Amino acid sequence: MNALDFNQNLHVQGAQAYTIRNETAQDEAAREALLDRAMGEGRRRKSSEKLRRGRLPSEGLAFVARGDGGMLLGSVRLWDIQAGHDAAGKPVRALLLGPLAVEPALKGHGIGVGLMRHGISEAARLGHGAIILVGDPEYYERFGFEGEKTALLAMPGPVERRRFLALELKPGHLAGAHGLLSPRGRKPSRATQAAPVSLRFSM
Numbered sequence: 001m002n003a004l005d006f007n008q009n010l011h012v013q014g015a016q017a018y019t020i021r022n023e024t025a026q027d028e029a030a031r032e033a034l035l036d037r038a039m040g041e042g043r044r045r046k047s048s049e050k051l052r053r054g055r056l057p058s059e060g061l062a063f064v065a066r067g068d069g070g071m072l073l074g075s076v077r078l079w080d081i082q083a084g085h086d087a088a089g090k091p092v093r094a095l096l097l098g099p100l101a102v103e104p105a106l107k108g109h110g111i112g113v114g115l116m117r118h119g120i121s122e123a124a125r126l127g128h129g130a131i132i133l134v135g136d137p138e139y140y141e142r143f144g145f146e147g148e149k150t151a152l153l154a155m156p157g158p159v160e161r162r163r164f165l166a167l168e169l170k171p172g173h174l175a176g177a178h179g180l181l182s183p184r185g186r187k188p189s190r191a192t193q194a195a196p197v198s199l200r201f202s203m
Ligand SMILES: CC(C)(COP(=O)(O)OP(=O)(O)OC[C@H]1O[C@@H](n2cnc3c(N)ncnc32)[C@H](O)[C@@H]1OP(=O)(O)O)[C@@H](O)C(=O)NCCC(=O)NCCS
Pocket: 038, 039, 099, 100, 101, 102, 103, 106, 107, 108, 109, 110, 111, 112, 113, 114, 134, 135, 136, 138, 139
């Protein structure tokens, strides 16, 4: 990352300054602890987890927000999935976003919005066609997510229909998409599985 990119990623909201960067293997322990604090143990039983378990995030689409002192303040990752098939029977590729989480004590400082905007713009820059997530529409509608786009799709587990949302990055990408979401992410190599703190995520 050059100096210009760094400055573009420095956000200041009220008293809270933070920087959004690609996640590295060194972030893993702090990210997991943050997710436990922000979401609790139940996070591992979510239907979305079935699309993430045993997979790596989509190349270049795992981000952390760090405070001035280096503390990890937020996390978001996006995952390669198949969003069923289109009307012609062709597989539809998409991204699943989540979890998105911010340090509980720092909610409401704009860190979640910053992570979302960065994740969406990077996904678009990398050429992805659509992002799907399960979350509160009252929060995600501000980024353009809507329930209509997932009307013919299904999660591999229970989901509250109103919270099953999608954003098209390429207009019409999800047109006619129907059927079950399934994982398509890269699997960690054996070497990575043996030593999870190294090589797990690329910059
Ligand atoms: C949801 C979460 C990521 C938002 O991050 P954040 O940094 O606190 O949010 P921001 O400061 O960027 O945005 C704040 C705005 O979002 C709204 N907001 C936050 N959570 C919301 C929710 N669940 N539903 C509706 N609005 C929500 C706030 O009311 C505020 O609205 P305003 O801008 O109109 O005042 C954070 O609260 C969090 O980590 N929650 C626990 C984990 C979680 O639920 N993750 C989402 C899974 S769906």
